[in-house]
Amino acid sequence: EAGVAQSPRYKIIEKRQSVAFWCNPISGHATLYWYQQILGQGPKLLIQFQNNGVVDDSQLPKDRFSAERLKGVDSTLKIQPAKLEDSAVYLCASSSRGGRQGANTGELFFGEGSRLTVL
Amino acid sequence: SQQGEEDPQALSIQEGENATMNCSYKTSINNLQWYRQNSGRGLVHLILIRSNEREKHSGRLRVTLDTSKKSSSLLITASRAADTASYFCATDAEGNNRLAFGKGNQVVVIP
Numbered sequence: 001e002a003g004v005a006q007s008p009r010y011k012i013i014e015k016r017q018s019v020a021f022w023c024n025p026i027s028g029h030a031t032l033y034w035y036q037q038i039l040g041q042g043p044k045l046l047i048q049f050q051n052n053g054v055v056d057d058s059q060l061p062k063d064r065f066s067a068e069r070l071k072g073v074d075s076t077l078k079i080q081p082a083k084l085e086d087s088a089v090y091l092c093a094s095s096s097r098g099g100r101q102g103a104n105t106g107e108l109f110f111g112e113g114s115r116l117t118v119l
Numbered sequence: 120s121q122q123g124e125e126d127p128q129a130l131s132i133q134e135g136e137n138a139t140m141n142c143s144y145k146t147s148i149n150n151l152q153w154y155r156q157n158s159g160r161g162l163v164h165l166i167l168i169r170s171n172e173r174e175k176h177s178g179r180l181r182v183t184l185d186t187s188k189k190s191s192s193l194l195i196t197a198s199r200a201a202d203t204a205s206y207f208c209a210t211d212a213e214g215n216n217r218l219a220f221g222k223g224n225q226v227v228v229i230p
Contacts, residue, residue, distance in 0.1 A: 105150070105216060
């Protein structure tokens with residue numbers, strides 16, 4: 001079974017530029033997550049999709065971050081304009097469970113992450 | 120917030136020894152999960168323990184959950200150099216679909 005695919009693995013940009021990350025979850029997984037992991041910290045949830053609908057985006061800085069999940073499969077996360085503090089690893093994860101109110105969150109499968117450096 | 124807090128933050132042990140990490144959380148949970156992250160890689164799920172369970176085993180891993188103290192522990196027995204990684208606990212809070220991660224424990228196993 002193929003795992004969660006992410007690209008690019010590394011990206012270096014200057015502040016105020018834009019960047020986009022792509023994620024392809026495990027086939028059949030309805031729930032998709034984007035996490036931000038700053039060096040030395042645990043992952044912080046940015047946005048959670050159930051199929052192509054947003055379940056939770058309360059921690060997404062919406063003035064500069066946006067995300068979409070087309071047709072309930074692939075997802076893109078965009079940052080525009082980037083700030084220095086956006087330097088982090090952006091992790092995509094998927095799950096066959098969770099995302100609906102009352103549905104417990106099961107095991108998450110993570111991609112390798114996209115490391116962003118903002119200069 | 121519903122984040123787990125691991126203790127200790129960094130642990131260095133000799134190969135063959137046991138490693139124990141603790142995690143505390145603040146509100147009621149559906150389940151608690153432990154993940155491992157090797158340097159520069161994504162997180163890998165290790166074990167999930169439900170709120171009505173007290174102990175769970177998987178290979179060399181043993182997880183305990185004390186919901187009265189809102190804490191969990193992860194024990195790695197007979198550690199190997201390959202166990203060198205960061206370990207995170209994550210909580211699935213009741214009434215909240217978000218899986219919240221703690222700050223992580225860095226474990227170094229010296230061959």
